[in-house]
Amino acid sequence: MKTGIIGSGAMGSGIAQVLASAGHEVVIFDSNPAALSKSESSLKSSFEKLTEKGKLTSEQSLQYFSNIKYADNIEGLKEAELVIEAIVEDLGVKQQVFKNIEAMVSADCIIATNTSSLSIASIAAACTKPERVIGIHFFNPAPLMALVEIIPAVQTRNGLTEEVKAWVSSWGKLPVITKDTPGFIVNRVARPFYSEAIRLYEEGVADCATIDAAMTTIGGFKMGPFTLMDFIGHDVNYRVTESVFSSFFYDPRFKPSLSQKRLFEAGYLGRKTGRGFYNYAEGTEQIKPNEDKTLQQKIANRILVMLINEAADALFLNIASREDLETAMTKGVNYPKGLMAWGEEIGWKNILNQLDELYHYYHEDRYRASPWIRNQVK
Numbered sequence: 001m002k003t004g005i006i007g008s009g010a011m012g013s014g015i016a017q018v019l020a021s022a023g024h025e026v027v028i029f030d031s032n033p034a035a036l037s038k039s040e041s042s043l044k045s046s047f048e049k050l051t052e053k054g055k056l057t058s059e060q061s062l063q064y065f066s067n068i069k070y071a072d073n074i075e076g077l078k079e080a081e082l083v084i085e086a087i088v089e090d091l092g093v094k095q096q097v098f099k100n101i102e103a104m105v106s107a108d109c110i111i112a113t114n115t116s117s118l119s120i121a122s123i124a125a126a127c128t129k130p131e132r133v134i135g136i137h138f139f140n141p142a143p144l145m146a147l148v149e150i151i152p153a154v155q156t157r158n159g160l161t162e163e164v165k166a167w168v169s170s171w172g173k174l175p176v177i178t179k180d181t182p183g184f185i186v187n188r189v190a191r192p193f194y195s196e197a198i199r200l201y202e203e204g205v206a207d208c209a210t211i212d213a214a215m216t217t218i219g220g221f222k223m224g225p226f227t228l229m230d231f232i233g234h235d236v237n238y239r240v241t242e243s244v245f246s247s248f249f250y251d252p253r254f255k256p257s258l259s260q261k262r263l264f265e266a267g268y269l270g271r272k273t274g275r276g277f278y279n280y281a282e283g284t285e286q287i288k289p290n291e292d293k294t295l296q297q298k299i300a301n302r303i304l305v306m307l308i309n310e311a312a313d314a315l316f317l318n319i320a321s322r323e324d325l326e327t328a329m330t331k332g333v334n335y336p337k338g339l340m341a342w343g344e345e346i347g348w349k350n351i352l353n354q355l356d357e358l359y360h361y362y363h364e365d366r367y368r369a370s371p372w373i374r375n376q377v378k
């Protein structure tokens with residue numbers, strides 16, 4: 001297939017690697033020539049590393065690398081049968097690019113966006129043939145992360161979702177289908193992992209190290225929420241939270257936290273700036289977690305029931321199938337178990353009791369249990 005990618009940043013380059021490795025011809029266009037040459041050298045070194053590790057033969061590596069061409073003009077994409085846009089996360093800029101690309105490509109070319117937070121409907125609305133527009137959301141780094149969320153817009157033509165699903169599988173990825181709602185699956189269902197952890201910290205229930213320890217040792221997560229937020233960066237993580245919150249018409253369940261906003265405002269963005277919830281400066285003594293297992297269990301339970309509640313509510317609202325919800329959370333963010341299976345294991349009655357207890361204590365809508373769980377208990 002002849003494919004085109006717009007934007008040669010982290011995501012565009014990663015997606016190019018995926019497509020080229022699946023044997024497709026790829027043309028990448030970027031409006032910034034420096035970004036384009038950076039992408040070319042980073043792709044070259046990625047393929048070389050895969051050869052050194054023995055994952056590719058040198059013939060394969062050369063072949064895949066030569067499948068990728070670089071264009072400093074959008075016209076370079078005019079032969080493409082599938083275009084994936086991965087430029088800056090700005091609706092106005094994306095809409096203009098969709099207008100430009102639609103004027104360039106054939107009438108049956110599929111145009112996809114890799115947006116994380118904008119609605120696919122609003123991007124498709126810029127096109128004269130919006131029925132050919134769809135969301136294909138990769139995770140970072142795209143060559144390593146198996147999950148791909150496929151998001152049909154209200155305008156997307158019937159059948160396209162299934163066609164795209166088959167393509168994504170043929171690229172060696174795991175596709176899930178989700179509704180065009182804020183955060184799609186992963187960025188919606190994962191919110192409580194961060195927000196409930198910060199809430200516990202703000203209330204003084206425990207410090208970051210203890211909450212992280214609870215989630216890694218009792219919860220079995222690879223990284224605790226504070227370590228993970230510092231790793232992602234508070235600029236990125238806070239913005240996603242804020243965008244999901246406002247896109248849900250300010251549903252209190254998705255309310256961002258002031259502690260994280262302050263870190264963001266201060267430029268304490270996490271690892272990349274040397275300071276976030278933790279201080280990474282050399283010689284700084286790291287906080288030791290409180291090893292009280294009862295406390296850690298209480299913390300892990302509370303974050304976990306909030307996560308399970310979110311997954312159950314996504315199922316209740318038909319955001320995705322149960323199977324896709326499980327795949328999304330285990331393959332997109334490496335959760336140790338699918339949240340619905342986890343709910344089953346803990347028991348829905350137990351989960352409902354914990355949620356209702358929080359709800360009665362706080363009188364906050366944030367803690368409302370999903371009707372799906374209530375029905376299950378009934």
Ligand SMILES: NC(=O)c1ccc[n+]([C@@H]2O[C@H](COP(=O)([O-])OP(=O)(O)OC[C@H]3O[C@@H](n4cnc5c(N)ncnc54)[C@H](O)[C@@H]3O)[C@@H](O)[C@H]2O)c1
Pocket residue numbers: 006007008009010011012029030031032035085086087088089093097114115116117137138139140
């Ligand atoms: N970084 C992530 O973790 C991640 C994960 C999933 C999805 N996304 C989404 O993917 C998209 C790209 O993210 P990224 O992290 O690769 O960004 P990035 O900043 O690394 O790269 C964006 C590239 O787009 C180019 N660009 C900007 N405007 C352009 C235009 N009008 N025409 C052509 N090129 C243009 C820039 O020069 C830059 O090279 C965003 O929509 C983002 O939300 C990002």
